[in-house]
Amino acid sequence: MTTLLIRNARLVNEGQIRAGDLLIRDGRIDKIGSSICGAADEEIDADGDWLLPGMIDDQVHFREPGLTHKGSIASESAAAVAGGITSFMDMPNTRPPTLSLAALQEKKAIAAGSAHANYAFHFGAANDNLAAVAALDPCAVAGIKVFMGASTGNLLVDDPAVLERLFACAPTLLIAHCEDTPSITVNEEKWRKTHGDAVPLSAHPLIRDAEACYRSSSLAVALARQHRTRLHVLHLSTARELALFEDRPLAEKHITAEVCVHHLLFDDADYARLGSHLKCNPAVKTRADRDALRQALAGNRLDVIGTDHAPHTLAEKAAGYFQAPAGLPLAQDALPALMELVHDGCIDLPTLVAKTSHRVADLFRIAERGYLREGYWADLVLLGPRPPAAAPAPILSRCGWSPFAGRRWRSEVRSTIVSGQLAWHRGQLHAACRGQALAFLR
Template sequence: MSSVLIRNARLVNEGREFDSDLLVSHGRIVKIARSIDGENARVEIDANGQWLLPGMIDDQVHFREPGAPAKGCIHTESRAAVAGGITSYMDMPNTQPATLTLEALADKKRRAAINSVANYGFHFGVSRDNLDTVAALNPCEVAGVKVFMGASTGNMLVDDPRTLERLFAEVPTILLAHCEHTPSIEANAARLRERLGEHLPASIHALIRDAEACYRSSSLAVELARRHGTRLHVLHLTTARELELFEDKPLAQKHITAEVCLHHLLFDDRDYPALGNLIKCNPAIKTQADRDALRAALLSNRLDVIGSDHAPHTWAEKQRPYAEAPSGLPLVQHALPALLDLVADGVLPITTLVAKTSHRVADLFAIPDRGYLREGYWADLVLVEPVALEVSRQPILSQCGWTPFADKTFRYRVNTTLVSGQIAWREQRINEGCQGLALRFMR
């Protein structure tokens, strides 16, 4: 790990913007000062006033390894992530095989230790028959425990009341919930097929997986968590109504928290005619009013973090008829540039964006020495420049080879990404020698 001196940067950290130099040595930030002289750093970068941010920590990705190499793997998707300003990620358990055993968890950690360009952690999955294993987990060995309270793949749908009661009562660490009410979704689909026929357009997705299906499930999760004292984190909120379930309090004062994903902040149901299955995801992208309510909630403490829910599928799969096309979209490569458009538009202050993508994620998951620009902390850094990023002219690094942002030009691009003190991305190129580190969880 070489020393790196970044000069003339505009640091964004803990609610402040300020001009400073920053010195990295042996993977960590060793000095932050208005001017740093007399240091013989192996690499010097003149930021020329560009923003220097703590790297985005993405708590929700699907990198598809093991089991779906045509869609993605840890190597390809982590490369895309650092290009998009993500320095650490936490991968979801619905791989093939699913992460439902300690052996499967160890296998994913082994793979990442060899192939991940970004820092990494892994969530453990819940099924109807692995609750004993979940209850006995060491909280420091997993990023969190993920429960699908709505439709999922394989045997990971958990909707039996007795199973849910035991899970919420016994889970030993933070519980992440995907909340959709499956019977409501199935009833909506049947009703719409009867009225419109079998060949439904992608624009129907928000009506099938509607606001009521989300609220019925998320309100149940919150009720269970309150009753059992569970540390609950509800993933990817999509509706204005669900926001009422969560308190506007600082993170340290809450036991139940909530998240929004970048595509639910950037798209709404007016985008279905142009993008169709490319933005088909679960839970569904909904109305402009829902999108605007989610944006506004980020200005308070009602929404705690922003994730991506990066979930690549092949282009061929997405070209199938609506009912056959899988849900999910690739997002990590353009995560930070896309979110910075909200800053450019005056929707979010840059300090709020940094808090929701870095500070609060590190706090929520008890990740030590990351998520902030502080002396002694790991140097997970992103330098962004106000240069137009025309997506169609940039190679797609995700294995799937496509992006829903193909027609976009973002107003910022990632100039440099450092992962644990190593240059991972610079001058629009990956440093193939960069190796991410395992995240620690201090609980």
């Protein structure tokens, strides 16, 4: 059995920060103590850096199969571990979309051979695959994804009767992208009348506006209440939507909500600088919306933080408003970007760890991950102050760009450990690291 000992760390776990050491043996946390005696096969002197459970990202688009010119499970999981993400859950809008067990198994096989982080996959719901959804083994998927708004292919579920049946029959967690397509279509036509195809990118949050989000998310919440569905609403982007969710502990809720990195770090003033590089769905909205989402992190209305990492090539992003695809590559900046909220006093570090690790593991009922506990898998991140003169790390996402280009974070990921293996250390990817399939206790 191999051992790795991390000394002189500040362990951040379950609401507390305390100095200590942590010993990993054969992939799992073997011992946590104030001072662990003895030698190990490998040692890391944390020198006072924070040691926390790695981020579990509940929403990524790693583009494989079928869209690998944008990214692959290998390339995007490399970016993820550099950003402090030790586990990811990938979305179904690949080619082919993950609407069948065969497509699901193909993605799992690809990940088993190439993922640098631990992995799981969401199953897609469509207007014509409810029988496959209803027959799912709850432990075989992370969740069931429903696009209650515009999407690609046949992943959009816009038939009211199908939505009713889906909410009634979903055998496990239903996760929803909520935007109202008819509202968006009306707004698009208004802008086309005055600008033709040359609609400015600054119009994106006015086209995919707060009303479109609220109409869809309120419908999803109403259906979940009616059918007692276990519902998780993705990437809230507006202050108004927060009122739909209860400020109660996670264990007391069957309807939960996620917020994403970009809706916490950007606002509509950034479209002037970033243009299509900030185009995402749902749109980044006003400073007031951003600030309300930040404030809600301190309570329990927002349960987890994800990235919605969604790479596109620079050539694709260079197209006009209607042609440029929506989505941002965010994984490599995940924890350093979120640490800015800690440095600015928006939230404390134990709360950030709860929203990126503890609560994600609890919400999805992931076995033996998400905490610093003896016997649990060693999914860990060492975070420390970023040296002022440090050069930016090379972008590992295949698309080769970041909306955060030029931003200098105050923290950096020193090391990322995935299932006991070094995946990222001292600015270098350990390419031999392979993640494991996440197990669910359902």
